[in-house]
Amino acid sequence: MKHVFFFFIFFVIFVEPVYSYLDPGTGSMLAQLVMGGVAGVLVVFKLYWKKVKSFFIKTNSNPEKDDTSQKE
Amino acid sequence: MSLTPDPASFRDPAGRIFTKNKRIFRLVSARGAHNYQIVRDTKFISKMAGLDKIIETLEVDPSIIDDPDLTPHYVLEHPRLPFISYPYEWCFPMLKKAALLHLELQLQALDEGLMFSDASAYNIQFKGTQPIFIDSLSIQPYRDGQIWEGHRQFCEQFLNPLLLRSLMGITHNAWYSGNLEGIPSGELSKMLPWYKKFSRNLFLHIVLPSRLNNLAKNEKADTLSSMSHKLPRETLTKIFTQLFTWIGKLEPLSSSSSIWGDYSSIHCYEPEEVAEKQNFVSNFIQKTQPEIVWDLGCNTGEYSELALRSGAKQVIGFDFDQLALEKSFERAERNCLNFLPLFLDGANPSPSQGWNCQERKSFLDRKNADAVLALAFEHHLAIGCNIPLDQLIDWLINLAPCGILEFIPKEDPNLKLMLRRREDIFDNYCEDSFRNILEQKCRIICSKIISKSNRTLYWFERPTS
Numbered sequence: 001m002k003h004v005f006f007f008f009i010f011f012v013i014f015v016e017p018v019y020s021y022l023d024p025g026t027g028s029m030l031a032q033l034v035m036g037g038v039a040g041v042l043v044v045f046k047l048y049w050k051k052v053k054s055f056f057i058k059t060n061s062n063p064e065k066d067d068t069s070q071k072e
Numbered sequence: 073m074s075l076t077p078d079p080a081s082f083r084d085p086a087g088r089i090f091t092k093n094k095r096i097f098r099l100v101s102a103r104g105a106h107n108y109q110i111v112r113d114t115k116f117i118s119k120m121a122g123l124d125k126i127i128e129t130l131e132v133d134p135s136i137i138d139d140p141d142l143t144p145h146y147v148l149e150h151p152r153l154p155f156i157s158y159p160y161e162w163c164f165p166m167l168k169k170a171a172l173l174h175l176e177l178q179l180q181a182l183d184e185g186l187m188f189s190d191a192s193a194y195n196i197q198f199k200g201t202q203p204i205f206i207d208s209l210s211i212q213p214y215r216d217g218q219i220w221e222g223h224r225q226f227c228e229q230f231l232n233p234l235l236l237r238s239l240m241g242i243t244h245n246a247w248y249s250g251n252l253e254g255i256p257s258g259e260l261s262k263m264l265p266w267y268k269k270f271s272r273n274l275f276l277h278i279v280l281p282s283r284l285n286n287l288a289k290n291e292k293a294d295t296l297s298s299m300s301h302k303l304p305r306e307t308l309t310k311i312f313t314q315l316f317t318w319i320g321k322l323e324p325l326s327s328s329s330s331i332w333g334d335y336s337s338i339h340c341y342e343p344e345e346v347a348e349k350q351n352f353v354s355n356f357i358q359k360t361q362p363e364i365v366w367d368l369g370c371n372t373g374e375y376s377e378l379a380l381r382s383g384a385k386q387v388i389g390f391d392f393d394q395l396a397l398e399k400s401f402e403r404a405e406r407n408c409l410n411f412l413p414l415f416l417d418g419a420n421p422s423p424s425q426g427w428n429c430q431e432r433k434s435f436l437d438r439k440n441a442d443a444v445l446a447l448a449f450e451h452h453l454a455i456g457c458n459i460p461l462d463q464l465i466d467w468l469i470n471l472a473p474c475g476i477l478e479f480i481p482k483e484d485p486n487l488k489l490m491l492r493r494r495e496d497i498f499d500n501y502c503e504d505s506f507r508n509i510l511e512q513k514c515r516i517i518c519s520k521i522i523s524k525s526n527r528t529l530y531w532f533e534r535p536t537s
Binding site: 025026027028029030031032033034035036037044047048051 | 219220221223224227257276277280281282283284285286287288303304307310311
Protein backbone atom coordinates (compact mmCIF):
# COMPACT_ATOMS: atom_id res chain seq x y z
CA MET A 1 0.00 0.00 0.00
CA LYS A 2 2.89 2.31 0.88
CA HIS A 3 4.27 1.90 -2.62
CA VAL A 4 0.92 2.79 -4.13
CA PHE A 5 0.85 6.03 -2.12
CA PHE A 6 4.42 6.85 -3.08
CA PHE A 7 3.65 6.24 -6.74
CA PHE A 8 0.57 8.45 -6.38
CA ILE A 9 2.53 11.33 -4.82
CA PHE A 10 5.29 11.01 -7.42
CA PHE A 11 2.75 10.99 -10.23
CA VAL A 12 0.95 14.07 -8.94
CA ILE A 13 4.15 16.08 -8.49
CA PHE A 14 5.79 15.28 -11.80
CA VAL A 15 2.96 14.81 -14.27
CA GLU A 16 1.76 18.18 -15.45
CA PRO A 17 -1.86 18.16 -16.67
CA VAL A 18 -3.10 20.44 -19.45
CA TYR A 19 -4.65 23.81 -18.69
CA SER A 20 -8.12 25.11 -19.49
CA TYR A 21 -11.05 26.54 -17.60
CA LEU A 22 -12.89 25.09 -14.58
CA ASP A 23 -14.30 26.10 -11.26
CA PRO A 24 -11.25 26.43 -9.05
CA GLY A 25 -12.76 24.65 -6.07
CA THR A 26 -12.73 21.18 -7.63
CA GLY A 27 -9.07 20.52 -6.86
CA SER A 28 -9.64 21.43 -3.22
CA MET A 29 -12.67 19.15 -3.01
CA LEU A 30 -10.78 16.21 -4.49
CA ALA A 31 -7.74 16.86 -2.27
CA GLN A 32 -9.97 16.73 0.80
CA LEU A 33 -11.31 13.38 -0.33
CA VAL A 34 -7.71 12.17 -0.58
CA MET A 35 -7.13 13.40 2.98
CA GLY A 36 -10.23 11.42 3.92
CA GLY A 37 -8.47 8.13 3.12
CA VAL A 38 -8.18 5.31 0.62
CA ALA A 39 -11.63 5.83 -0.94
CA GLY A 40 -10.67 9.39 -1.86
CA VAL A 41 -7.32 8.28 -3.25
CA LEU A 42 -9.13 5.78 -5.48
CA VAL A 43 -11.48 8.46 -6.80
CA VAL A 44 -8.54 10.61 -7.79
CA PHE A 45 -6.65 7.62 -9.13
CA LYS A 46 -9.60 6.89 -11.41
CA LEU A 47 -9.34 10.42 -12.80
CA TYR A 48 -5.65 9.97 -13.52
CA TRP A 49 -6.25 6.53 -14.99
CA LYS A 50 -8.81 7.98 -17.37
CA LYS A 51 -6.22 10.49 -18.55
CA VAL A 52 -3.63 7.77 -19.10
CA LYS A 53 -6.16 5.64 -21.01
CA SER A 54 -7.34 8.51 -23.16
CA PHE A 55 -3.71 9.43 -23.90
CA PHE A 56 -3.02 5.94 -25.35
CA ILE A 57 -6.31 5.71 -27.17
CA LYS A 58 -5.73 9.11 -28.75
CA THR A 59 -2.18 8.21 -29.77
CA ASN A 60 -3.29 4.95 -31.41
CA SER A 61 -6.20 6.46 -33.27
CA ASN A 62 -4.37 9.53 -34.50
CA PRO A 63 -3.09 8.20 -37.85
CA GLU A 64 -6.52 6.85 -38.78
CA LYS A 65 -8.15 10.12 -37.88
CA ASP A 66 -5.69 12.03 -40.03
CA ASP A 67 -6.41 9.72 -42.94
CA THR A 68 -10.14 10.19 -42.62
CA SER A 69 -9.86 13.93 -42.49
CA GLN A 70 -7.72 13.93 -45.63
CA LYS A 71 -10.27 11.75 -47.44
CA GLU A 72 -13.05 14.08 -46.47
CA MET B 73 -34.23 58.16 2.14
CA SER B 74 -33.17 54.98 0.37
CA LEU B 75 -30.11 53.21 1.71
CA THR B 76 -27.34 51.79 -0.41
CA PRO B 77 -25.43 48.70 0.65
CA ASP B 78 -21.75 48.85 1.57
CA PRO B 79 -19.80 48.46 -1.71
CA ALA B 80 -17.92 45.46 -0.28
CA SER B 81 -21.13 43.65 0.70
CA PHE B 82 -22.47 42.06 -2.47
CA ARG B 83 -21.23 38.49 -2.64
CA ASP B 84 -23.59 36.79 -0.22
CA PRO B 85 -27.30 36.92 -1.11
CA ALA B 86 -28.12 35.96 2.50
CA GLY B 87 -27.59 39.54 3.62
CA ARG B 88 -26.07 42.96 3.04
CA ILE B 89 -24.40 45.59 5.17
CA PHE B 90 -25.87 49.09 5.35
CA THR B 91 -24.75 52.16 7.24
CA LYS B 92 -27.36 54.51 8.65
CA ASN B 93 -26.48 57.47 10.85
CA LYS B 94 -23.01 55.96 11.34
CA ARG B 95 -24.58 52.76 12.70
CA ILE B 96 -23.78 49.43 11.04
CA PHE B 97 -26.71 47.18 10.12
CA ARG B 98 -26.76 43.75 8.52
CA LEU B 99 -30.00 43.04 6.70
CA VAL B 100 -30.81 39.34 6.53
CA SER B 101 -32.78 38.43 3.40
CA ALA B 102 -35.49 35.78 3.06
CA ARG B 103 -32.82 33.53 1.60
CA GLY B 104 -30.60 33.81 4.66
CA ALA B 105 -33.33 33.88 7.32
CA HIS B 106 -33.67 30.13 7.91
CA ASN B 107 -29.95 29.51 8.38
CA TYR B 108 -29.65 32.58 10.53
CA GLN B 109 -32.36 31.30 12.90
CA ILE B 110 -30.59 27.95 13.31
CA VAL B 111 -27.21 29.56 13.93
CA ARG B 112 -28.65 32.13 16.33
CA ASP B 113 -30.35 29.41 18.37
CA THR B 114 -27.05 27.61 18.95
CA LYS B 115 -25.81 30.72 20.83
CA PHE B 116 -22.43 30.17 19.12
CA ILE B 117 -22.18 33.76 17.91
CA SER B 118 -23.11 35.30 21.25
CA LYS B 119 -20.69 32.97 23.07
CA MET B 120 -17.84 33.90 20.72
CA ALA B 121 -18.80 37.58 20.88
CA GLY B 122 -18.40 37.35 24.65
CA LEU B 123 -14.82 36.21 24.07
CA ASP B 124 -14.28 39.00 21.50
CA LYS B 125 -13.67 36.49 18.71
CA ILE B 126 -16.77 37.32 16.69
CA ILE B 127 -18.20 40.80 16.43
CA GLU B 128 -21.16 41.52 18.70
CA THR B 129 -24.47 40.99 16.91
CA LEU B 130 -27.72 42.49 18.18
CA GLU B 131 -31.10 41.79 16.64
CA VAL B 132 -32.98 45.07 16.24
CA ASP B 133 -36.49 46.00 15.11
CA PRO B 134 -36.54 45.91 11.26
CA SER B 135 -38.62 49.12 11.23
CA ILE B 136 -35.40 50.98 12.10
CA ILE B 137 -34.38 50.70 8.45
CA ASP B 138 -37.45 52.62 7.25
CA ASP B 139 -36.89 52.06 3.53
CA PRO B 140 -39.80 50.69 1.44
CA ASP B 141 -37.35 49.11 -1.03
CA LEU B 142 -35.78 46.97 1.67
CA THR B 143 -37.78 44.23 3.32
CA PRO B 144 -35.35 42.31 5.48
CA HIS B 145 -36.42 39.33 7.55
CA TYR B 146 -34.04 40.30 10.30
CA VAL B 147 -31.96 43.38 11.01
CA LEU B 148 -28.78 42.91 12.98
CA GLU B 149 -26.63 45.67 14.37
CA HIS B 150 -22.87 45.48 14.83
CA PRO B 151 -20.63 47.93 16.68
CA ARG B 152 -18.70 50.18 14.32
CA LEU B 153 -15.00 49.38 14.08
CA PRO B 154 -12.85 52.51 14.04
CA PHE B 155 -10.69 51.34 11.14
CA ILE B 156 -11.02 48.66 8.47
CA SER B 157 -7.72 47.14 7.38
CA TYR B 158 -7.01 44.57 4.70
CA PRO B 159 -4.84 41.43 4.69
CA TYR B 160 -2.49 43.03 2.15
CA GLU B 161 -1.74 45.66 4.80
CA TRP B 162 -0.99 43.17 7.58
CA CYS B 163 2.42 41.91 8.53
CA PHE B 164 3.22 38.21 8.91
CA PRO B 165 2.25 37.77 12.60
CA MET B 166 -1.07 39.55 12.00
CA LEU B 167 -2.00 37.34 9.07
CA LYS B 168 -0.92 34.30 11.08
CA LYS B 169 -3.06 35.35 14.04
CA ALA B 170 -6.03 35.91 11.75
CA ALA B 171 -5.53 32.47 10.13
CA LEU B 172 -5.40 30.77 13.52
CA LEU B 173 -8.56 32.56 14.63
CA HIS B 174 -10.37 31.35 11.53
CA LEU B 175 -9.35 27.75 12.18
CA GLU B 176 -10.13 27.98 15.89
CA LEU B 177 -13.61 29.28 15.08
CA GLN B 178 -14.11 26.56 12.46
CA LEU B 179 -13.24 23.88 15.02
CA GLN B 180 -15.51 25.34 17.68
CA ALA B 181 -18.31 25.88 15.19
CA LEU B 182 -18.11 22.25 14.10
CA ASP B 183 -18.60 21.18 17.73
CA GLU B 184 -21.86 23.14 17.67
CA GLY B 185 -22.91 21.60 14.35
CA LEU B 186 -21.96 24.68 12.35
CA MET B 187 -19.63 25.40 9.46
CA PHE B 188 -18.29 28.51 7.72
CA SER B 189 -19.47 28.98 4.16
CA ASP B 190 -16.24 30.69 3.13
CA ALA B 191 -12.79 31.54 4.43
CA SER B 192 -12.30 35.13 3.38
CA ALA B 193 -9.48 36.93 5.18
CA TYR B 194 -11.44 40.17 4.65
CA ASN B 195 -13.96 38.82 7.18
CA ILE B 196 -11.38 39.35 9.90
CA GLN B 197 -10.51 42.70 11.38
CA PHE B 198 -8.27 43.80 14.23
CA LYS B 199 -9.36 45.32 17.52
CA GLY B 200 -6.01 46.42 18.88
CA THR B 201 -3.88 43.34 18.38
CA GLN B 202 -6.81 40.92 18.58
CA PRO B 203 -8.34 39.57 15.38
CA ILE B 204 -12.12 39.49 15.34
CA PHE B 205 -14.47 37.76 12.86
CA ILE B 206 -17.04 40.16 11.42
CA ASP B 207 -19.29 38.21 9.05
CA SER B 208 -21.86 36.37 11.15
CA LEU B 209 -23.92 35.27 8.11
CA SER B 210 -21.11 33.13 6.74
CA ILE B 211 -21.70 30.73 9.66
CA GLN B 212 -24.17 28.06 8.58
CA PRO B 213 -25.53 24.73 9.77
CA TYR B 214 -23.15 21.83 9.07
CA ARG B 215 -24.51 19.24 6.62
CA ASP B 216 -23.44 15.70 7.29
CA GLY B 217 -20.54 14.69 5.03
CA GLN B 218 -19.98 18.14 3.56
CA ILE B 219 -16.53 19.14 2.42
CA TRP B 220 -14.81 22.35 3.52
CA GLU B 221 -15.94 24.70 0.78
CA GLY B 222 -13.60 27.42 1.99
CA HIS B 223 -10.44 25.30 1.72
CA ARG B 224 -9.15 26.87 -1.49
CA GLN B 225 -9.97 30.35 -0.24
CA PHE B 226 -8.30 29.66 3.09
CA CYS B 227 -5.14 28.51 1.31
CA GLU B 228 -5.05 31.46 -1.06
CA GLN B 229 -5.94 34.16 1.43
CA PHE B 230 -4.15 32.92 4.57
CA LEU B 231 -1.88 29.94 4.11
CA ASN B 232 -0.11 30.74 0.82
CA PRO B 233 0.87 34.32 1.76
CA LEU B 234 2.29 32.95 5.03
CA LEU B 235 4.18 30.21 3.17
CA LEU B 236 5.56 32.70 0.70
CA ARG B 237 7.36 34.45 3.54
CA SER B 238 8.05 31.41 5.63
CA LEU B 239 9.52 29.22 2.89
CA MET B 240 10.95 31.78 0.50
CA GLY B 241 11.36 34.99 2.50
CA ILE B 242 9.03 36.87 0.11
CA THR B 243 6.55 39.28 1.70
CA HIS B 244 2.94 38.88 0.61
CA ASN B 245 1.77 42.51 0.63
CA ALA B 246 2.48 43.69 -2.94
CA TRP B 247 1.25 40.48 -4.57
CA TYR B 248 -1.85 40.29 -2.38
CA SER B 249 -2.67 43.92 -3.01
CA GLY B 250 -2.51 43.28 -6.76
CA ASN B 251 -4.59 40.11 -6.54
CA LEU B 252 -7.25 40.62 -3.90
CA GLU B 253 -8.16 36.93 -3.75
CA GLY B 254 -4.69 36.16 -2.37
CA ILE B 255 -1.80 34.04 -3.64
CA PRO B 256 -3.07 31.30 -6.00
CA SER B 257 -1.99 27.78 -5.03
CA GLY B 258 -1.03 27.01 -8.63
CA GLU B 259 1.39 29.93 -8.67
CA LEU B 260 2.88 29.09 -5.29
CA SER B 261 3.22 25.46 -6.30
CA LYS B 262 5.29 26.51 -9.34
CA MET B 263 7.65 28.43 -7.08
CA LEU B 264 8.26 25.57 -4.65
CA PRO B 265 11.52 23.65 -5.10
CA TRP B 266 10.61 20.11 -6.26
CA TYR B 267 11.90 18.42 -3.09
CA LYS B 268 9.67 20.61 -0.90
CA LYS B 269 6.61 19.29 -2.74
CA PHE B 270 7.08 15.97 -0.94
CA SER B 271 6.47 17.63 2.43
CA ARG B 272 3.18 16.20 3.65
CA ASN B 273 1.34 19.45 4.36
CA LEU B 274 2.57 21.25 1.24
CA PHE B 275 1.62 18.27 -0.86
CA LEU B 276 -1.88 17.92 0.55
CA HIS B 277 -2.87 21.58 0.71
CA ILE B 278 -0.98 23.23 -2.16
CA VAL B 279 0.44 20.80 -4.73
CA LEU B 280 -2.34 18.23 -4.80
CA PRO B 281 -5.33 20.63 -5.02
CA SER B 282 -3.74 22.69 -7.79
CA ARG B 283 -2.76 19.58 -9.76
CA LEU B 284 -6.18 18.02 -9.31
CA ASN B 285 -7.79 21.23 -10.33
CA ASN B 286 -5.91 21.20 -13.59
CA LEU B 287 -6.56 17.49 -14.02
CA ALA B 288 -10.31 17.90 -13.53
CA LYS B 289 -10.56 20.83 -15.92
CA ASN B 290 -11.54 18.73 -18.91
CA GLU B 291 -13.93 16.51 -16.98
CA LYS B 292 -17.65 16.85 -17.46
CA ALA B 293 -19.67 18.24 -14.56
CA ASP B 294 -21.60 14.92 -14.18
CA THR B 295 -18.41 12.89 -13.85
CA LEU B 296 -17.20 15.24 -11.13
CA SER B 297 -20.45 15.28 -9.20
CA SER B 298 -20.50 11.49 -9.21
CA MET B 299 -17.11 11.66 -7.52
CA SER B 300 -18.15 13.94 -4.68
CA HIS B 301 -18.11 11.40 -1.89
CA LYS B 302 -18.98 12.40 1.63
CA LEU B 303 -16.21 13.65 3.84
CA PRO B 304 -16.30 12.18 7.35
CA ARG B 305 -16.61 14.79 10.09
CA GLU B 306 -13.49 13.43 11.80
CA THR B 307 -11.49 14.13 8.63
CA LEU B 308 -12.74 17.68 8.62
CA THR B 309 -11.69 18.12 12.26
CA LYS B 310 -8.33 16.55 11.43
CA ILE B 311 -7.79 18.95 8.51
CA PHE B 312 -8.52 21.99 10.71
CA THR B 313 -6.35 20.69 13.56
CA GLN B 314 -3.42 19.84 11.31
CA LEU B 315 -3.57 23.23 9.62
CA PHE B 316 -3.77 24.92 13.02
CA THR B 317 -0.66 23.10 14.26
CA TRP B 318 1.23 23.70 11.02
CA ILE B 319 0.43 27.42 10.78
CA GLY B 320 1.14 27.86 14.49
CA LYS B 321 4.72 26.79 13.81
CA LEU B 322 5.28 28.97 10.72
CA GLU B 323 7.77 31.77 11.19
CA PRO B 324 9.17 34.29 8.70
CA LEU B 325 12.32 33.07 7.02
CA SER B 326 15.07 34.72 9.08
CA SER B 327 16.40 37.82 7.44
CA SER B 328 18.97 40.27 8.69
CA SER B 329 18.47 42.69 5.85
CA SER B 330 15.73 44.90 7.29
CA ILE B 331 16.94 48.47 7.47
CA TRP B 332 14.51 49.79 10.00
CA GLY B 333 13.87 46.83 12.25
CA ASP B 334 17.08 47.80 13.97
CA TYR B 335 16.15 51.44 13.94
CA SER B 336 15.93 51.79 17.70
CA SER B 337 19.58 50.83 17.99
CA ILE B 338 20.90 52.67 14.91
CA HIS B 339 19.10 56.00 14.84
CA CYS B 340 21.24 59.04 15.17
CA TYR B 341 20.05 60.80 18.28
CA GLU B 342 21.94 61.32 21.52
CA PRO B 343 20.03 60.24 24.64
CA GLU B 344 19.16 63.83 25.58
CA GLU B 345 17.95 64.46 22.02
CA VAL B 346 15.67 61.44 22.27
CA ALA B 347 14.28 62.88 25.50
CA GLU B 348 13.60 66.22 23.78
CA LYS B 349 11.82 64.54 20.88
CA GLN B 350 9.75 62.48 23.29
CA ASN B 351 8.81 65.57 25.31
CA PHE B 352 7.73 67.41 22.16
CA VAL B 353 5.52 64.53 20.99
CA SER B 354 4.11 63.87 24.45
CA ASN B 355 3.32 67.56 24.97
CA PHE B 356 1.57 67.72 21.57
CA ILE B 357 -0.64 64.73 22.39
CA GLN B 358 -1.50 66.04 25.85
CA LYS B 359 -2.47 69.45 24.49
CA THR B 360 -4.42 68.32 21.41
CA GLN B 361 -5.98 65.21 23.03
CA PRO B 362 -6.52 63.26 19.80
CA GLU B 363 -8.55 60.09 19.97
CA ILE B 364 -7.01 58.48 16.89
CA VAL B 365 -3.44 59.16 15.84
CA TRP B 366 -1.85 58.05 12.57
CA ASP B 367 1.88 57.44 12.92
CA LEU B 368 3.47 57.47 9.44
CA GLY B 369 6.79 55.66 9.39
CA CYS B 370 5.95 54.21 12.80
CA ASN B 371 9.02 52.01 12.75
CA THR B 372 9.15 49.80 15.83
CA GLY B 373 6.27 51.73 17.40
CA GLU B 374 8.28 53.73 19.93
CA TYR B 375 6.40 56.98 19.34
CA SER B 376 3.07 55.25 18.78
CA GLU B 377 3.40 53.83 22.27
CA LEU B 378 4.40 57.24 23.60
CA ALA B 379 1.31 58.79 21.97
CA LEU B 380 -0.90 56.18 23.65
CA ARG B 381 0.78 56.71 27.02
CA SER B 382 0.28 60.46 26.59
CA GLY B 383 -3.47 60.06 26.17
CA ALA B 384 -4.31 58.99 22.60
CA LYS B 385 -6.98 56.26 22.48
CA GLN B 386 -5.77 54.45 19.38
CA VAL B 387 -2.76 54.64 17.09
CA ILE B 388 -2.68 53.31 13.55
CA GLY B 389 0.92 53.01 12.50
CA PHE B 390 2.18 52.72 8.94
CA ASP B 391 5.53 51.55 7.67
CA PHE B 392 6.96 49.81 4.63
CA ASP B 393 9.53 47.75 6.47
CA GLN B 394 8.32 44.29 7.42
CA LEU B 395 10.67 43.73 10.32
CA ALA B 396 9.78 47.12 11.77
CA LEU B 397 6.07 46.25 11.45
CA GLU B 398 6.60 42.89 13.10
CA LYS B 399 8.47 44.55 15.96
CA SER B 400 5.69 47.11 16.25
CA PHE B 401 3.08 44.37 16.44
CA GLU B 402 5.19 42.50 19.00
CA ARG B 403 5.41 45.71 21.07
CA ALA B 404 1.65 46.22 20.82
CA GLU B 405 0.99 42.65 21.96
CA ARG B 406 3.58 42.71 24.75
CA ASN B 407 2.37 46.00 26.19
CA CYS B 408 -1.34 45.49 25.41
CA LEU B 409 -1.52 48.62 23.26
CA ASN B 410 -4.41 49.75 21.09
CA PHE B 411 -1.94 50.05 18.25
CA LEU B 412 -2.45 48.72 14.73
CA PRO B 413 0.74 48.72 12.62
CA LEU B 414 0.01 48.40 8.89
CA PHE B 415 2.01 48.13 5.70
CA LEU B 416 2.18 51.33 3.68
CA ASP B 417 4.32 52.34 0.76
CA GLY B 418 3.92 56.12 1.04
CA ALA B 419 4.58 56.61 -2.67
CA ASN B 420 1.97 54.01 -3.57
CA PRO B 421 -0.67 53.83 -0.81
CA SER B 422 -3.47 51.22 -0.91
CA PRO B 423 -5.85 52.20 -3.73
CA SER B 424 -9.64 51.91 -4.03
CA GLN B 425 -9.95 48.57 -5.78
CA GLY B 426 -11.90 45.39 -6.28
CA TRP B 427 -15.31 45.32 -7.95
CA ASN B 428 -16.22 48.69 -9.41
CA CYS B 429 -13.08 50.12 -7.79
CA GLN B 430 -15.05 50.39 -4.56
CA GLU B 431 -14.88 47.04 -2.84
CA ARG B 432 -11.72 47.80 -0.87
CA LYS B 433 -11.26 51.36 0.20
CA SER B 434 -8.13 53.37 -0.42
CA PHE B 435 -5.76 54.59 2.26
CA LEU B 436 -7.17 58.11 1.91
CA ASP B 437 -10.83 56.99 1.92
CA ARG B 438 -10.27 55.50 5.36
CA LYS B 439 -8.83 58.70 6.79
CA ASN B 440 -10.00 58.99 10.39
CA ALA B 441 -7.12 60.51 12.34
CA ASP B 442 -7.44 63.40 14.74
CA ALA B 443 -3.68 63.90 14.59
CA VAL B 444 -0.81 62.70 12.46
CA LEU B 445 2.81 62.02 13.36
CA ALA B 446 5.32 61.94 10.50
CA LEU B 447 8.62 61.60 12.32
CA ALA B 448 11.69 61.06 10.16
CA PHE B 449 9.31 60.19 7.33
CA GLU B 450 9.24 63.00 4.74
CA HIS B 451 12.78 62.44 3.41
CA HIS B 452 11.91 58.87 2.31
CA LEU B 453 9.36 60.34 -0.07
CA ALA B 454 10.98 63.69 -0.90
CA ILE B 455 14.48 62.32 -1.52
CA GLY B 456 13.85 58.57 -1.86
CA CYS B 457 10.94 58.90 -4.31
CA ASN B 458 11.45 62.42 -5.74
CA ILE B 459 8.06 63.64 -4.45
CA PRO B 460 8.05 67.46 -4.65
CA LEU B 461 8.14 69.03 -1.18
CA ASP B 462 4.98 71.12 -1.68
CA GLN B 463 2.93 68.11 -2.81
CA LEU B 464 4.28 66.03 0.03
CA ILE B 465 3.47 68.63 2.69
CA ASP B 466 -0.01 69.02 1.21
CA TRP B 467 -0.60 65.28 1.41
CA LEU B 468 0.68 65.03 4.99
CA ILE B 469 -1.23 67.94 6.46
CA ASN B 470 -4.45 66.78 4.81
CA LEU B 471 -4.33 63.48 6.68
CA ALA B 472 -5.40 65.11 9.96
CA PRO B 473 -6.31 68.53 11.35
CA CYS B 474 -3.06 68.73 13.32
CA GLY B 475 0.19 66.90 13.75
CA ILE B 476 3.95 66.86 13.94
CA LEU B 477 6.22 66.76 10.90
CA GLU B 478 9.94 66.17 11.28
CA PHE B 479 12.23 67.74 8.71
CA ILE B 480 15.54 66.00 7.96
CA PRO B 481 18.13 68.39 6.45
CA LYS B 482 20.73 67.46 3.86
CA GLU B 483 23.48 67.62 6.50
CA ASP B 484 21.92 64.69 8.34
CA PRO B 485 24.02 61.48 8.15
CA ASN B 486 21.00 59.40 7.05
CA LEU B 487 20.20 61.78 4.24
CA LYS B 488 23.85 61.94 3.16
CA LEU B 489 23.70 58.17 2.92
CA MET B 490 20.65 58.39 0.66
CA LEU B 491 22.37 60.90 -1.63
CA ARG B 492 25.73 59.12 -1.56
CA ARG B 493 25.35 57.37 -4.90
CA ARG B 494 23.06 59.71 -6.77
CA GLU B 495 23.06 63.22 -8.09
CA ASP B 496 21.58 65.79 -5.73
CA ILE B 497 18.72 67.11 -7.87
CA PHE B 498 16.86 68.52 -4.88
CA ASP B 499 17.74 72.21 -5.10
CA ASN B 500 14.66 73.32 -3.16
CA TYR B 501 15.02 70.75 -0.41
CA CYS B 502 16.03 72.81 2.59
CA GLU B 503 14.68 73.85 5.93
CA ASP B 504 13.63 77.31 4.68
CA SER B 505 11.51 75.94 1.82
CA PHE B 506 9.97 73.36 4.13
CA ARG B 507 9.01 76.00 6.67
CA ASN B 508 7.75 78.44 4.01
CA ILE B 509 5.52 75.88 2.34
CA LEU B 510 4.16 74.72 5.68
CA GLU B 511 3.48 78.30 6.77
CA GLN B 512 1.56 79.01 3.58
CA LYS B 513 -0.72 76.04 4.09
CA CYS B 514 -1.25 75.95 7.85
CA ARG B 515 -0.34 77.41 11.19
CA ILE B 516 2.92 76.39 12.82
CA ILE B 517 2.21 76.23 16.53
CA CYS B 518 5.86 75.67 17.43
CA SER B 519 9.02 74.08 16.14
CA LYS B 520 12.16 72.69 17.72
CA ILE B 521 15.58 71.58 16.53
CA ILE B 522 16.18 68.21 18.11
CA SER B 523 19.51 66.96 16.81
CA LYS B 524 23.05 68.12 16.10
CA SER B 525 22.31 67.66 12.41
CA ASN B 526 19.41 70.13 12.75
CA ARG B 527 16.51 67.73 12.43
CA THR B 528 13.48 69.90 13.23
CA LEU B 529 10.03 69.09 14.57
CA TYR B 530 7.06 71.20 13.46
CA TRP B 531 3.75 71.16 15.28
CA PHE B 532 1.16 72.27 12.71
CA GLU B 533 -2.52 73.00 12.82
CA ARG B 534 -4.56 73.06 9.63
CA PRO B 535 -7.19 75.81 9.32
CA THR B 536 -10.67 74.28 9.45
CA SER B 537 -12.39 74.66 6.09
